[in-house]
Every structure is written in structure tokens, then in C-alpha cells.
Amino acid sequence: MLLGQRVVIQTRKGNVLGVIGAKPPHFLQADERNKMVEKRDMYIDVGAISKQEVEEAGVRPGDPVVPDSTFEVMANDKSYVCKAFDDRVGVALMIQALQHFADKPHPNVLVGVGTAMEEVGLRGARTSVELARPDVALIAELSLCGDLPGIKPEESCIKLGGGPALYLLDSQMIPNLRLRDLVIDTAQELGIPLQFQALTGGATDGGPIHLHGAGVPAAVLGVPSRHVHSHTNIIHRDDYDATLRLLIALIEKLDAETVAAM
Numbered sequence: 001m002l003l004g005q006r007v008v009i010q011t012r013k014g015n016v017l018g019v020i021g022a023k024p025p026h027f028l029q030a031d032e033r034n035k036m037v038e039k040r041d042m043y044i045d046v047g048a049i050s051k052q053e054v055e056e057a058g059v060r061p062g063d064p065v066v067p068d069s070t071f072e073v074m075a076n077d078k079s080y081v082c083k084a085f086d087d088r089v090g091v092a093l094m095i096q097a098l099q100h101f102a103d104k105p106h107p108n109v110l111v112g113v114g115t116a117m118e119e120v121g122l123r124g125a126r127t128s129v130e131l132a133r134p135d136v137a138l139i140a141e142l143s144l145c146g147d148l149p150g151i152k153p154e155e156s157c158i159k160l161g162g163g164p165a166l167y168l169l170d171s172q173m174i175p176n177l178r179l180r181d182l183v184i185d186t187a188q189e190l191g192i193p194l195q196f197q198a199l200t201g202g203a204t205d206g207g208p209i210h211l212h213g214a215g216v217p218a219a220v221l222g223v224p225s226r227h228v229h230s231h232t233n234i235i236h237r238d239d240y241d242a243t244l245r246l247l248i249a250l251i252e253k254l255d256a257e258t259v260a261a262m
Helices: 051-056 085-103 123-132 177-190 206-210 237-253 256-260
Strands: 006-011 014-021 043-045 065-067 079-082 137-144 165-169 195-198 218-225 233-236
Touching: 079 085, 085 137, 085 218, 085 233, 085 237, 123 206, 137 165, 137 195, 137 206, 137 237, 165 177, 177 218, 177 237, 195 218, 206 218, 218 233, 218 237, 233 237
Parallel strands: 137 218, 165 195
Antiparallel strands: 006 014, 006 065, 014 043, 079 233, 165 218
């Protein structure tokens, strides 16, 4: 989903606007037009007409490139569209949960981690779990919606506005069953509708975290999102608020005795 997208190159001199391009279809042979354009055949056009202009703009090899996509509230006032909700939503949940417990007694030492490079090998989770050494872990994620044309119910039954999702598995983790049951039971107690995600085509930070040391009970909670891994994700505010309520309630329950029984 890259061709024709506006992007921002983050240079040492500031942001530089660009457009992702490839050879125009007018120049393609008939047998080439129906083929997917490979990333290696794409480029970023910054509108320059000389190499000097590129250098003067501050562009260097290896500069980060991010989508040029702004946050917007959609027509129903509860659906939000923006880039990188995966996983800025998780960071927001973490921050608000920590804020909630800042002045309230609770049985835990809370460690909030915003990991980097999850999409390229779960790298931040591998290093941060060594630093935090948790007894139990709750991973705040997105969940992939199936309420879109072309997706069968057996592929994903997750719906926008249907409540938080609990990952039953991903390609690198099956959650601790007692922790899974605690999530389900807590959602029922709070009257929060809970959806279930089975992700065989990807992994979450729960993978390296649950294998740390002798093992860490871990569960992944997801806020449903449409168009994950594109330049514009869509989430629903009710799903976010319900996930936050569930996350806070779980932290309140996870005392030493409860965790030791897992």
C-alpha cells in the first residue's frame, strides 16, 4: 500500500515532503501491468531537479521515513483515523493506566514499556524484558478487524465497536490459561464485551516476553482496528475506553498470590 502515498523524510535539517513512486504504467509492457510493483522498484520523489537540492534539504541515506497522515475524527464522532495507531494506541493505554494508579493504592510495582522495532523482530521486547524482569505481563496492542469486504468470518470475527479483543494465540505465543481465564472473567464482571483474536500470520511482544527466564505469564489485549499496516488506521473510541477499563481492573487483581497461582 505504498505507491502514490505522501511521506515525510525526517532529516537532520527538518522534515522533507516526498511521494512514493515507481515506473508509470504508461511505460510498462503489457505483461508487466498486472504484476505487483516490488518495493525495490519504488523510490521517494522529493521534487528535486538536482542532487544538490537533495543534499541541501538534508536528506541522507538511512533517514527515517514516515507516512504523511494526520489525525481526524470521523463522521460518527467516535471513529478516529490516523497513521500508526499500531501501536500508539498501546502506548496511550499504558500511559493512562499508569496515571490511574499514580495516586491509588495497588498491590503491584508497575513497569510501563513502549517497545521499539516490534515489526522487525520483536527487538524492543527482547531487550526491555531483561531490564524489567516482570512476574506477569499485559501487552496492549491492536486487533485486526474482520468487518471489511473480502474477509470471511472464520478469518476474523473482530468488529469495530465490538469491544476489546483477547489474543488466544499468535505465531509466537499461546497465553497462560489462568491469565486468559482471569481476563475473560474480569470482562464478564464489568459487563465489557470481549472479542477473541487468533493471529497465525504475525506475532506480538508477548512472544519474547513469555519466554523470559523460567517463563512469564502474559496476555495480549487488542483494540480493534481497520486497515492495520496501512497509512491510515481506524479505531473506535468505545473500544479504546473499554480496553482501558479492563486493563486497569486486571492490574488491580494481579497481586502476588494471584500471579503465583498461574
